[in-house]
Amino acid sequence: MKKSARRAPMIEVRHSPIHGFGVFALRRIRKGTAIIEYLGERVSHAEADARYEDKTEDDNHTFLFTVDSKTVIDGGVGGNEGRYINHGCEPNCESSVADKRIFIEAIRTIQKGEELAYDYQIGRDVDDAPNVDEIFACRCGAQNCRGSMLAPAKAPRKRRARRTAGRAKRKTH
Numbered sequence: 001m002k003k004s005a006r007r008a009p010m011i012e013v014r015h016s017p018i019h020g021f022g023v024f025a026l027r028r029i030r031k032g033t034a035i036i037e038y039l040g041e042r043v044s045h046a047e048a049d050a051r052y053e054d055k056t057e058d059d060n061h062t063f064l065f066t067v068d069s070k071t072v073i074d075g076g077v078g079g080n081e082g083r084y085i086n087h088g089c090e091p092n093c094e095s096s097v098a099d100k101r102i103f104i105e106a107i108r109t110i111q112k113g114e115e116l117a118y119d120y121q122i123g124r125d126v127d128d129a130p131n132v133d134e135i136f137a138c139r140c141g142a143q144n145c146r147g148s149m150l151a152p153a154k155a156p157r158k159r160r161a162r163r164t165a166g167r168a169k170r171k172t173h
């Protein structure tokens with residue numbers, strides 16, 4: 001921490017070719033680096049649902065991140081650059097949970113100028129709109145792009161679509 005904390009910032013937010021804004025590496029970032037904490041107001045699932053129930057179904061611009069069964073982080077309130085990191089199907093980052101906090105970590109070495117991305121694996125919901133994969137369409141350009149920011153279809157979850165924590169994800173190493 002000592003030395004690296006004084007170094008130039010690792011990332012910046014700017015327009016992204018993938019989607020709206022994105023977060024880009026300002027220097028080389030080593031695999032395993034915790035790049036940023038996903039910050040925002042911590043609310044209950046009920047509060048998160050109430051907050052965004054008026055949004056149109058076509059709007060995927062919410063910044064909700066599920067921590068666990070009790071807590072959701074709303075990056076739209078008091079959030080940081082973490083909320084601008086885009087989804088990617090072949091990402092260079094992943095989210096992880098530690099002490100109920102969410103961190104975005106590099107899963108490989110990231111070169112200066114690269115856009116950061118992690119797999120949102122957004123949960124499916126029993127009452128999702130039929131075109132939910134369209135609403136959350138992915139155009140990340142990866143060869144194995146699955147065309148959707150949602151987790152692959154399986155048993156639907158009970159809650160509104162939002163990013164799920166990296167906890168449940170499999171690791172390759």
Ligand SMILES: [Zn+2]
Pocket residue numbers: 088089090138139140141142144145146147148
């Ligand atoms: Zn994709």
